[in-house]
Amino acid sequence: MAEYLLEMRGIVKQFDGVRALNGIDIKMKAGECIGLCGENGAGKSTLMKVLSGVYPHGTWDGEILWKGEPLRAQSIRDTEDAGIVIIHQELMLVPELSVAENIFLGNEITLPGGRMDYAAMNRRAAEILTWLNIHDVNVVEPVKKYGGGHQQLIEIAKALNKRAQLLILDEPSSSLTASEIEVLLNIIRRLKAEGVTCVYISHKLDEVEAICDTIVVIRDGQHIATTPMSDMNVDRIIAQMVGREMNQLYPQRAHAPGEVVFEARNISCYDADNPARKRVDNISFSLRKGEILGIAGLVGAGRTELVSAIFGAYPGAHEGEVWLDGRKLDTGTPQKAIKAGLAMVPEDRKQHGIVPDLSVGQNITLSVLGQYARATRIDQEAELKTIKAEIASVKLKTASPFLPITGLSGGNQQKAVLSKMLLTKPKILILDEPTRGVDVGAKFEIYQLMFDLAAQGMSIIMVSSELAEVLGISDRVLVIGEGQLRGNFDNDNLSQETVLAAALDQA
Ligand SMILES: Nc1ncnc2c1ncn2[C@@H]1O[C@H](COP(=O)(O)OP(=O)(O)OP(=O)(O)O)[C@@H](O)[C@H]1O
Ligand SMILES: [Mg+2]
Structure with missing residues (x-):
């Protein structure tokens, strides 16, 4: 068994002359929850798209080792087969399809002869939602019936259905209410207890602090530091992200409204x-x-x-x-x-x-x-x-x-x-x-x-x-x-x- 579940070495990704990733090295141990932090444009989403096969092998430089073996994915399908699943920053659900159809999109259960086995998919979808402690979603209803928070949870159900060993969550909480965020964090805690490794990306650093074991900070496409959360706090994360101390979060201003x-x-x-x-x-x-x-x-x-x-x-x-x-x-x-x-x-x-x-x-x-x-x-x-x-x-x-x-x-x-x-x-x-x-x-x-x-x-x-x-x-x-x-x-x-x-x- 390799010491690290995942190693990314010297990852470089360019877009029309722009270097989004400039030689990133990252290692992750199995069962960790990694907070991936960095400013807007630092390269977090790009790095995770490289990892998850959105950008196929050959469209970037460097090397990915998954359980010690080179991973050269040509598509998301390949990484999903390996056990790496990404939930993107922008939701990818099909509003008109049912909750169950969305959860099984691309992974449909079929009957002998090739027809869809809706009964089995509905049953399995309901089981996953129950495991997630979500009881107010009906799997046969179209996804568009549900609000942003529930849709985010449905995305997670979809990812779990793929039996992720490494689950990447790119800004999963930006449209969630405080109580939905609590649900989400609890789900991640339970996944962790079951041995799933998570990469959590969020600009809400109090969530990162609450859930992550290790903080990886990147800036301008480069790896800055990997630090155990026990040696970090929100201020230190911010300092690493922006490259300087930020001692105030709000500018000063005199209140002087007129008529x-x-x-x-x-x-x-x-x-x-x-x-x-x-x-x-x-x-x-x-x-x-x-x-x-x-x-x-x-x-x-x-x-x-x-x-x-x-x-x-x-x-x-x-x-x-x-x-x-x-x-x-x-x-x-x-x-x-x-x-x-x-x-x-x-x-x-x-x-x-x-x-x-x-x-x-x-x-x-x-x-x-x-x-x-x-x-x-x-x-x-x-x-x-x-x-x-x-x-x-x-x-x-x-x-x-x-x-x-x-x-x-x-x-x-x-x-x-x-x-x-x-x-x-x-x-x-x-x-x-x-x-x-x-x-x-x-x-x-x-x-x-x-x-x-x-x-x-x-x-x-x-x-x-x-x-x-x-x-x-x-x-x-x-x-x-x-x-x-x-x-x-x-x-x-x-x-x-x-x-x-x-x-x-x-x-
Ligand atoms: N498809 C693309 N074409 C051109 N440039 C891109 C593309 N995708 C990303 N970039 C550039 O790569 C850099 C990294 O972007 P990325 O989306 O990875 O940042 P991020 O860290 O996820 O930021 P945010 O916190 O705002 O989501 C940015 O400069 C961005 O403009
Ligand atoms: Mg992003």
């Missing part, structure tokens, strides 16, 4: 599938010039629905009024809202934020393309100048504006979406979970950017599930619970407990 410029009055939203159910119940609030308003609450409380309705992007029936500078706005559609001076960066970047077929630059100027239209052509020179200025101003890491946006790391895609909305020069900027999947250093940069924008007079509404973040940067905090406004606090030594109690209605 009230914006009002949302009596906003109600009705469930798109079940119009009798109110998702947002008669919420009103105001916003001052240059103010940063944090909206806190549990996932599912109605925060995204509230801000989507304000921006004209809520898919179901809704009512209420939106006022800016003393005028009632027509925000029936996002286009109208943008014209009126609003902008929103949505929570789900993959569905609503980026256009995957376009380049980084094209994504950035998408919302203002009209500005570069001349009589018969697009003024590409002016467009490129703007793109370059934006890339610099949000510190977006990309080798070139012409790369496909899907080639950017998660956090940098987020910055591209932010740039796109900033170019519309909004008076009111709505950010829904702006730092999801964003590393600590880049978070700091996004906060600084928000502070600069606020100082220039922009008013910002930020929905965030990270309470520390809401308290770290907001002037005022709205708390939403079950569709209702449960609190409207000045952020003056406001405590997490106060906000949580309001969210849970225990005030």
